[in-house]
Structure formats: structure tokens, C-alpha cells
Amino acid sequence: MPSTEAELRALDRQIADLMQQKAAVQARLEREAGGARAKQMSAEVVDSNPYSRLMALKRMGIVDNYEKIRDFSVLIVGLGGIGSVAAEMLTRCGIGKLIMYDYDTVEIANMNRLFFRPEQAGMTKTAAAKQTLHSINPDVIFEEYTMDITTTANFEQLLDRMQHGGVDGKSKIDLVLSCVDNYAARTALNQACNELNQEWLESGVSEDAVSGHIQFLLPGRTACFECLPPLIVASGIDESTLKREGVCAASLPTTMGLVAAMLVQNVLKYLLGFGQVSYYLGYSAMNDFFPSDVMRPNPECSNVQCRKQQAVPEHAGWTPMVWKALGYGGKENLVVEHEDNEWGIELGGDDEAVGLGVTEAPAAAETSKLASGLSFAYDQPSTAPAAAAEEDNSASVSDADVSLEDLMGQLKSL
Template identity: 35%
Template sequence: MDAISPELELTDAELHLYSRQILLEGWDIEAQERLKLSNVCIVGCGGIGCVLAELLARAGVGKITLIDPDTIEMSNLQRQLAFTPEDLGFYKAEILAKRLRQINPHVRVESINQALTTENATALIQHQDLVLDGCDQFAIRYLVNQSCVKLNVPLLSASAIGFQGQLFMLEGDSACYACLFPPENQADESLRCADSGVLATTPNVMASLQAHHALLYLGLGKMPLRQNFLLWDGLNFKQRILSFQKDTDCPVCQAR
């Protein structure tokens, strides 16, 4: 690993804060310093994004950019742990950013109260070390995937609906989200929490798994879900990991 510049070395306060992680066999000060050097972008500050962002902030990821155009509604409070009734009507990204700064003042947080679009995706994604997708709209999910493929930025994408969740990683020349789910087969936007329902714990389980994988990648360079797809069945408390390959006809990753 390259030498860490003095201003990016862990302070005494940070060493104390992250001491339980640094004590782990297989995780050391260098892994923690790699976290501090990392920039991540979270697309969606709802059920998945809230817990994901908090876990990464507590763990010591250096900079977190939050992207979400939505404001907080009463129905969000059932599963979106960062928010309270006093936050109703405020932007999710702003309130979540405020909470993260309170939790860990050593982490830099930026909030973007706008939707990810074809116009701003490159500027928001191109300098990230990892993009974390937790949105509930297929169109945005495909845009995130397409942008990460184009810019060669690693992506961890998680979703949750009902009792079920999914998680996969795009990295380098691996298969992309469109290989798994061709866009022409995913036109039903009704498959969202607002329309289909979701158990309070489902997005939080998926957020924890996504955060765990992110820490393994950022701190240790591990990618257990590269070319693999995790399926969580919360109703029957079962988990499966399926291997998959690139689609030779994929319009996204085969076109670059």
C-alpha cells in the first residue's frame, strides 16, 4: 500500500473510535486507513440507504455522498431508521447527512437533493471508489448500472421488497445488472415498497449485507459477490448465492 499522507493518517480519536475493528484478525490499521481514504456514493436514502449510510459512517468511510430527491413521509418511518416524526417534509438526504455528521464527525458527508439523471450521473459517479445503489426504481437502477459500466466504477446494488432481497456486485469486466435483468423484462414499476409492501426488517437486512460487503471491498479488496448474486428469503429465513455470467448480447456491458 502507498504511504498515507499525514493529514489522512488516523488520529488518536479515530484509533479509539475504530479500535474494535482494528482488533479484528484480518483487519488492521492499514485497512482502516483505506476506509478513511474511500469516497462512496449512496443512491437512495430510504429503507436500505439509511442503515447502509449509518453503518459506513460508523465504520469510518472517509466521504459519503447521499443522493435522493424525496422528502420524508409518515409511511417511511416504519423502516427508515434515520428519521423521526419531526423530520416529516424535509429532504431525506439532508436529514440523513445531518445524522451521519452527529454520529461520526470524522466522516465527510455531502447531500444531493436531486434525482440521478443522465445529465448529472457522470459528474456524481466518476470520482467514486464505490457506488452503492439502494433505490426502488428500475429506471434509476439501470442508469446507475449503465453509468458505473461506462465509467468503470465498482457498484454494489441492493434491493428489498416484501420479505425478499437481492444483492450483487459489478466490478471491472464482470457481468452487470442488465445481464441479470434485461431492461425489456423489467417494465413493471409497481414492484416498489410503496405499491407492494415491505416488512420493516427486510431493507435493513439487505443494507447490513450491502454495508458488510462494502467494508470488505474498501478495506480488504475482497469481492465475494463478484459474478455472484445473493437472494434473501426472509419469510423462510433462507439465503442463496447464485453464480452468473455475462450476457454476450447485453446492450450495456458488451457495448463499451
């Protein structure tokens, strides 16, 4: 006798419960096993060493200190099409610690993405991610939290992990990755990072699934999420035709995988100190276009903590970092600005900043000042009417100095 739909759903729930129990048992066994984590990365070139190809970056002179990646802790919020793939990439790269947040469960509809498996349907995304990632690299320390960070209690818990989630369990984390798909979660992360002066990377993919972006946010130095309307990459498609009743947002694993790769590439460059970190990097699949820009903070930002960070003297004098590539002959041909700066990294002045496409953040966003191919998601309310009102008031005050007789004379002449 064939099973009914209700019986199939019941079986799915039982399977999900068993998977959760299995994950819990595995976690307990891992804690009891203790010292299974390798003490250091080996550069030995053998088939049994998972780090040999990564450590080759050091031997080739690309990264001077790749083994230091195990000292870093990264917090990821959102384990969807970008976040889950980014978590896998960081795990394979040997990151020291991953702290993962999500409040959703794995569904069959997620199978067009690159990470989750059908048998994990019904599990929480955090438990499923930890299960898979630990099997890939048991040397990484994992923490998972199934919660909505936009609630007051959970927001406080997030702040605590940001301050004490380092590899040693005491120090602050090194970087936050925002891989969420809603405005409330982004603003919550923006607030947390502004309060703690925490560097973070934000990412996203458009509803039509053919464009995406990453953005590196430095509190008080680059525009925060509330300084300006979010940037979008022009796709050349009429957006009025995208949203239709009964049609969900599109999802392409290729676009999400590419954005996740851009995200993690910049994580590695920032943490390990090689190459040029992108402050804003967009992607349009329709013409393989990669616009970039640097967004300055808005002095009139609505976020109080952002304005406080802008007032910090060290932040006020900040200029975008400009990386100089090695010469053909290696380090010998590199012009080093400082003796202890073997990578040729320097803080660019006005000339270098222009080369990066720096966009100053005015009180009202001006699309004309953006890099080619970028636009704001919506128009920011202008402060011009308020200024005009002040001018009108000042004019009224000056008129009040005119004598009553003169005013009567002006009226009679009309």
C-alpha cells in the first residue's frame, strides 16, 4: 500500500530528528576526544597532508605567513547560498575558528545551492553546516547558534561572542561576515559592528540572481550600512518585470558561488596581509562586469555610533590602502616605502585614493559620483529643504531690522 503524503512528512520529521541526534552525539564525541586538532600546519608535500597546497603559497612568496590563519576567528551570520559556501571555503583554507549564526532549517528547495545535502532536510542550518564542515576539516573550531540576531536578547548574545569569540575563547573575533538576505539583520550587524569598532564584510545577490556584491566596512572610515542607500550593480534588466505574484526570488548557484569566492578571497587578503582588499566589489553576470568603489562615511549618518566612530582621530585621517604588486624580478625590484614593509603596502594619499574610485558620501546620495555601473537602491532623503528653511529664517530676521515707516512706504509704492 503506497504511503500517503502525511506519512511521508512524518518520516521526514523522524529522519530530521535522528540527524539532529547524530550531530549531537558527534559533537559530544569530538569534545571528549579533545586533542585531535593538529598543533600546526605542515608544509610537507605528501598526499596525506591537506595543507600542502595552501602552504605552497608561502614557498612561492605570495603569503609570508599562511600558517597564521589558524590564529583567526571569523563570525558568519547567514548560512544561505553565500554564507554556507563561504564557511566551507574558510574551513578548507584552515581558518582557526568559525562561529555560525542562522535561525532557519534546511529544505529541499535549498538543494539548488552548493552546500547542503538532501538527507539534511529538516535539520537546522547551523547543525547541518557543523556536521559537514567538521567532516571536511576537524582542525577548525566550530560554534553554532540557531537564533534570530534581531531580537534584543539574541543581539546581546551576538555582542558577547564578537567580544570573546577569539580562538583562545577570551579575545575578540577578527572579522564578521554578513551573508543575510534581509534589511533587519543587516542593520543589526551594522549596529553591533559600529558599537564595537568591528571590521566586517557584507555580501548579497540580486533578486534576479545575475548580479551580486561584497563590501568591506570599517567603522568611521568607510560608509556604514546606514550612511547611504545600498549600492546595486546595473544588470540592464527592467526591474519592473522581475516581481510577479506567485514568483519567488531567483537563485543561481553559480552567482552565489562566485560572490562567496570574492568574499572569502578578501577575507584571506585582509587577515593574511597580501594583495588589494576590495572596499566595494560588484559583479554583473550579464556582461562579466566587476565595478569597484570606496564609499566614504556620511557625516550626517542617522546611526549615532557611526558618527562617534567618525570622530575618532585615527579614523578621521584614514585613507584607503593601496597595494603595489611585486616586480618581475620579485622583491628586489619592489620600491618599498618603509623598511619594515616588505609587501610594499602603503596608505594612499589623495592621488592614490582617486585611482581606487573613492566616493565621498554627501548628505544626499549623488549617483553621478559613483563608479561606472553602480547606482543606489533608492533615493536618500535630502537635507536641502531644512537648509532652505534656515535661509528663509535668516532673511526674515534681516527684514525685521527695517523700520515701520520704510515698510509702509514700500506698501504704498505697490
